[in-house]
Amino acid sequence: MFGRKHSLSERLSALDDAAALGAEYLSPAEHAALTRVADAAGERRELSAEHTVVGFFGATGSGKTSLFNAVVGEDLGRTAARRPTTSSPLAAVWDPVGSEELLNWLEVEDRRNRPGEFAPKAGPLILLDLPDFDSVEPVHREIATRLAGQVDVLVWVTDPEKYADSIIHDHFIRPHASHSAVTLAVLNKSDKLSEPDRKAVAGSLEQLLREDGLKKVSVIPTSAKTGDGVEDLRRAIARVAAAHTAQTARIEADLATVTAPWAGQKPLKEVPASAKRRMDELLADAAGADRLATVTAAAYRKRLGQKTGWLLTSWMLRLRADPLRRLGLREEADETGVHRSSLPALDASGRAVANRGVRGYAADVAEGLPDRWAGAVVDRTETIVDELPEELDRAAARTTLPAQPSGAWGLFTVIQWLALLAALVGVAWYLLAAFLPGALYPLMDDIIPEIEGWPIPTLLILGGLLLGILLGLFTGVFGLAIGNGVKRRTRRALRKEVAEISAAEVVEPLAEIRSRYARFLEKIHVAAGR
Structure with a gap:
């Protein structure tokens, strides 16, 4: 029914149908985007709905990993002999029951279970520390890009030196402009700024984010070194997790993003x-x-x-x-x-x-x-x-x-034959009279009777010929009109x-x-x- 609000399942099914209908006509990138969102959303919904997955994304030198450790409350990387740098995803898991399949889907092997709960009413939570998305290693960027499309909540971590970097905005933040409801923006290393400068830089970052399309995101200044703002970030994460809507909001944001190139198009008019x-x-x-x-x-x-x-x-x-x-x-x-x-x-x-x-x-x-x-x-x-x-x-x-x-013209054919027959009868009449024996000659006046002084054979000949000619002329003229x-x-x-x-x-x-x-x-x- 027109105007009916469609369920998320119906919307995902429609996206699948759209991908199939457009397979022959979309560019490979466009078709891949539709199928990727449809597949990822379907797979995510089949996995743990209780866990909220929060990913920390940042550029090299932004202090992302230090901030992640500060939010977790422990330097998890120090206990990992194989993780001297942020080269692979690291998961901190609160309430790990049921998280195994979800982490397998995320392809996160390094998992650290945390005791207790992250925050009151936050529920099961997974925090991911991800590779730097501006890394010179292509595989690191690929991991960050892939997980940016899979996590429920995105935490963008930047610092006063790189907050305006075009790589951050053009390649990562702007493509997720529809994800305001599940996005947190962090200005880390704020301890390096004076209070007036911190407010000015945070305001500048907010303006850039609005220009990127993130209309509802506010910047949280933090310092992993001094601990300033870390509790504010924890509360923001706990608030999003406690709502238990991040997964749905993320999928809806993905749908909005991937359908944006065509969603504003009006239905086609009929070809005149x-x-x-x-x-x-x-x-x-x-x-x-x-x-x-x-x-x-x-x-x-x-x-x-x-x-x-x-x-x-x-x-x-x-x-x-x-x-x-x-x-x-x-x-x-x-x-x-x-x-x-x-x-x-x-x-x-x-x-x-x-x-x-x-x-x-x-x-x-x-x-x-x-x-x-x-x-x-x-x-x-x-x-x-x-x-x-x-x-x-x-x-x-x-x-x-x-x-x-048409067969009706057959009547004229009959008349033509009758007219010709009449003319032939007249001719035969005269021939008969001409070749009669001489003894019958006195009877000639009776053999060729007249009407008003006109011999009947003559009338037959003239009438038959004239009728045939007139009929021929009539049908010829009439034939031109019918033609x-x-x-x-x-x-x-x-x-x-x-x-x-x-x-x-x-x-x-x-x-x-x-x-x-x-x-x-x-x-x-x-x-x-x-």
């Missing part, structure tokens, strides 16, 4: 129907709609003339080749799609018209799509324009052409066939890309909690 009409007009022109309409009208007039013309001359029409037959076309549609006409293949001009129609439609489809999705539309369009001419050639063969006069209608119907039929071809060969494949993005965007919005 006028775009397809414009394309179909151009494709019909390229397919020779006008020529086919003219040929079909000519075939109709020829066949009508053969059927209803004056019988003494209409036979000559049969000596002329049928316009449709000459092009290898027939009036019945060829449903097999194998039959090809003898219409010339699209020339350069026809291809240019067809290509302009398809590419124009593709531009409307690509409107509003991100670059990679729009690029996929362009790539698919180039494949289509290579294959479409052959389909357009078959369009004429699959079109039902109205070139055959114009045949032209329109043929053009309409071919355009319908072309419209079906364009729907199957152009609209559907391009719409699939657009539809896939629309579904991707819908899933992104759900994952983003919108």
